[in-house]
Amino acid sequence: xxxxxxxxxxxxxxxxxxxxxxxxxxxxxxxxxxxxxxxxxxxxxxxxxxxxxxxxxxxxxxxxxxxxxxxxxxxxxxxxxxxx
Amino acid sequence: xxxxxxxxxxxxxxxxxxxxxxxxxxxxxxxxxxxxxxxxxxxxxxxxxxxxxxxxxxxxxxxxxxxxxxxxxxxxxxxxxxxxxxxxxxxxxxxxxxxxxxxxxxxxxxxxxxxxxxxxxxxxxxxxxxxxxxxxxxxxxxxxxxxxxxxxxxxxxxxxxxxxxxxxxxxxxxxxxxxxxxxxxxxxxxxxxxxxxxxxxxxxxxxxxxxxxxxxxxxxxxxxxxxxxxxxxxxxxxxxxxxxxxxxxxxxxxxxxxxxxxxxxxxxxxxxxxxxxxxxxxxxxxxxxxxxxxxxxxxxxxxxxxxxxxxxxxxxxxxxxxxxxxxxxxxxxxxxxxxxxxxxxxxxxxxxxxxxxxxxxxxxxxxxxxxxxxxxxxxxxxxxxxxxxxxxxxxxxxxxxxxxxxxxxxxxxxxxxxxxxxxxxxxxxxxxxxxxxxxxxxxxxxxxxxxxxxxxxxxxxxxxxxxxxxxxxxxxxxx
Numbered sequence: 001x002x003x004x005x006x007x008x009x010x011x012x013x014x015x016x017x018x019x020x021x022x023x024x025x026x027x028x029x030x031x032x033x034x035x036x037x038x039x040x041x042x043x044x045x046x047x048x049x050x051x052x053x054x055x056x057x058x059x060x061x062x063x064x065x066x067x068x069x070x071x072x073x074x075x076x077x078x079x080x081x082x083x084x
Numbered sequence: 085x086x087x088x089x090x091x092x093x094x095x096x097x098x099x100x101x102x103x104x105x106x107x108x109x110x111x112x113x114x115x116x117x118x119x120x121x122x123x124x125x126x127x128x129x130x131x132x133x134x135x136x137x138x139x140x141x142x143x144x145x146x147x148x149x150x151x152x153x154x155x156x157x158x159x160x161x162x163x164x165x166x167x168x169x170x171x172x173x174x175x176x177x178x179x180x181x182x183x184x185x186x187x188x189x190x191x192x193x194x195x196x197x198x199x200x201x202x203x204x205x206x207x208x209x210x211x212x213x214x215x216x217x218x219x220x221x222x223x224x225x226x227x228x229x230x231x232x233x234x235x236x237x238x239x240x241x242x243x244x245x246x247x248x249x250x251x252x253x254x255x256x257x258x259x260x261x262x263x264x265x266x267x268x269x270x271x272x273x274x275x276x277x278x279x280x281x282x283x284x285x286x287x288x289x290x291x292x293x294x295x296x297x298x299x300x301x302x303x304x305x306x307x308x309x310x311x312x313x314x315x316x317x318x319x320x321x322x323x324x325x326x327x328x329x330x331x332x333x334x335x336x337x338x339x340x341x342x343x344x345x346x347x348x349x350x351x352x353x354x355x356x357x358x359x360x361x362x363x364x365x366x367x368x369x370x371x372x373x374x375x376x377x378x379x380x381x382x383x384x385x386x387x388x389x390x391x392x393x394x395x396x397x398x399x400x401x402x403x404x405x406x407x408x409x410x411x412x413x414x415x416x417x418x419x420x421x422x423x424x425x426x427x428x429x430x431x432x433x434x435x436x437x438x439x440x441x442x443x444x445x446x447x448x449x450x451x452x453x454x455x456x457x458x459x460x461x462x463x464x465x466x467x468x469x470x471x472x473x474x475x476x477x478x479x480x481x482x483x484x485x486x487x488x489x490x491x492x493x494x495x496x497x498x499x500x501x502x503x504x505x506x507x508x509x510x511x512x513x514x515x516x517x518x519x520x521x522x523x524x525x526x527x528x529x530x531x532x533x534x535x536x537x538x539x540x541x542x543x544x545x546x547x548x549x550x551x552x553x554x555x556x557x558x559x560x561x562x563x
Binding site for chain 2: 017041044045047048051052057
């Protein structure tokens, strides 16, 4: 899996959690919270969906790694690789 | 022989949920959607915990806690229940304050509160802006020892009218006082200020029925009339863990328990002291239970109508706001929730629910005779107060009834009949529970912030996330 594939999987999850948001213009290097109406519960939902859909566990101490699409890809892509 | 309310259940579930308050219901739904087998047990004959209702002769339906919740419910209900249920959430625009210091009408949102604080209370716009912005930035993990009273006084020194305007509604929403941590006020107040006060069109009965339908669709086994007596544990390899529950005298095995009971009931009664370290038991015992409530239910005779005097009316005859006055046996502060026909479209019925904060100890010690006398007084004082806003209302009422902390204790089994869970320290005990006894999780009203409809629903999800993680680890280890 490439980092771009990984970003797409994260965007798919956000699309279900926040259906009213326009996700076509997300800047990958900007914090998600600064460009979308996401709160701490939404980030918890992302963690739950990563576990449910992809079997990936994000420990609470690593939640800050999910801040932007770029940081998501950096953090999650190796996790997908070890899954695969 | 008595009917077997557990007839047909399996001997083992991944999770047993104790109690069907909004936290229990939402946690159960999330866990079922994650693919776990879930059994939800409720001791009462109805689901919902305090998010409940009752019916009375004359066609009355009384909602216990549908007074109003923050806009965040739209999002949480959509995410954790369904778009369909979320679509029935509507705004209540008529919020009023009537007390010796001021009378104001508001939509109870940041924009309107800003307007009122500037125009009606004469506060400098920059101060109002700073207050709202600072509150919004508060986090529950901030290490801030300031109390709500100190914080409000810091922005609005010497203005106990402003203190009342900001604090009175929140005290009714979650039982908090001026002595509670400022952070608890900041989070709850900011939630309401985001877009105002909302309700569920159709009533509590329709909401809970739709949630039950959703739970069944997702495979949750729901059983009412079933009281859980004990959480069972076993020690293996030097570690105690949850193995099941005893309910209605029957043993049911499970990997995890989600307790939606009060945290003190959960630790000290359902699990029992033998399962925890002395230090943890000391912490659990030291958790302060929040205050309770009284309510007066007034049913308007079929065919009669009421003028629109607002949806949520905060009234008080006390000269100034005091947290002590609010919970006193002879409090002169009460909130009127008016339910017009559009609460239940097509019904053409009106009901009024009067809410007062209360102290359990005042009511618990009364003799039966005194109890009946005090309930009659509550009804009479509420009627006299209401007559001032709706002259002649007395003649339109054909059902009157009062509930007290004793009523709440009877129906919910909450420790000390609390209607608002615990003070702030209860949150830590609740969150530390699974590290003390693996498999035992708690999602009930705690810590003031995890309280109310939105707080408990979100807490149910936070804890369901931990249980899902725990169960998956267990399944992987077993495989």
